[in-house]
Amino acid sequence: NASAIIQFDSLAPLSTAxxxxxxxxxxxxxxxxxxxxxxxxxxxxxxLHGSLxxxxxxxxxxxxxxxxxPKSYDGFTVPLLVNGxxxxxxxxQLQQKDLEATGTLNGRIPIVIEGGEVAIRNGILxxxxxxxxxxxxxxxxVRSSLSGANEGMALLLDxxxxxxxxxxxxxxxxxxFGDVAFKFQIKGHNQAVHNGIPVHLNVSxxxxxxxxxxxxxxxxxxxxxxxxxxxxxxxxx
Numbered sequence: 001n002a003s004a005i006i007q008f009d010s011l012a013p014l015s016t017a018x019x020x021x022x023x024x025x026x027x028x029x030x031x032x033x034x035x036x037x038x039x040x041x042x043x044x045x046x047x048l049h050g051s052l053x054x055x056x057x058x059x060x061x062x063x064x065x066x067x068x069x070p071k072s073y074d075g076f077t078v079p080l081l082v083n084g085x086x087x088x089x090x091x092x093q094l095q096q097k098d099l100e101a102t103g104t105l106n107g108r109i110p111i112v113i114e115g116g117e118v119a120i121r122n123g124i125l126x127x128x129x130x131x132x133x134x135x136x137x138x139x140x141x142v143r144s145s146l147s148g149a150n151e152g153m154a155l156l157l158d159x160x161x162x163x164x165x166x167x168x169x170x171x172x173x174x175x176x177f178g179d180v181a182f183k184f185q186i187k188g189h190n191q192a193v194h195n196g197i198p199v200h201l202n203v204s205x206x207x208x209x210x211x212x213x214x215x216x217x218x219x220x221x222x223x224x225x226x227x228x229x230x231x232x233x234x235x236x237x
Contacts, residue, residue, distance in 0.1 A: 001024070003023050004022040005021075015043055015044040016041055020039065021038070023037055024037065033062060037052075037055075039051055050068075059084065059085065059086035059088075059089040060085035062082055064081060065081070077111065079108045080109040080111055082107050082108065084104045084106065098138045100135045102132040103127045103131065103165075105125040107124045107126050108123065110122055120172055123171065123173070125170045127167055134160060134165055135161065136160040143157060156201075158190070159190045165188035170184055181206040182204065182206065183202070186201040
């Protein structure tokens, strides 16, 4: 779902003028990236200079600094710079109805090309200043089952029922099978539990995030900007 009209300034060797534009409808790198714009230039020596100018990401945006892709791009890495990603939008996409959160995430998600595949490596996202809230309120039968496991689990459920966090740090890394491993480090308190004693939570989880999130793209419509570019391409001689 991308469109570009490319102006070449040389055919032998093949090269383009600067600031060639690509409009992107959706890009799947393990997480859904939508409605983007990238710029590039193909140099006569075969290298590709580019930058991602904007891309929607869970209510925020992603961009990159300018980078150069060599002829042999295997092992190439480019960090995506994340700004203002909404925790609420992320949980909505993951369809976690029992879990709610407020706040935004900023950080870097390095994207690596390995063996022709795109993967996430050592991404780190952190909440913006000001903190927010996390509420995990499972159905009563689930809560009763978890609470009955041990006293520690019962206490944890009480804490996350209305948890006010100061910071949240998320690290993510994708393995060769497409599963993304997450680690959450959360610092905060629940004022109603032990007089708001400070709590540090460390949570690890993994799963096929690429498959889960792609389900939310089934009803996605191409942005008007991309549709107009596609029509422009069709109408060109």
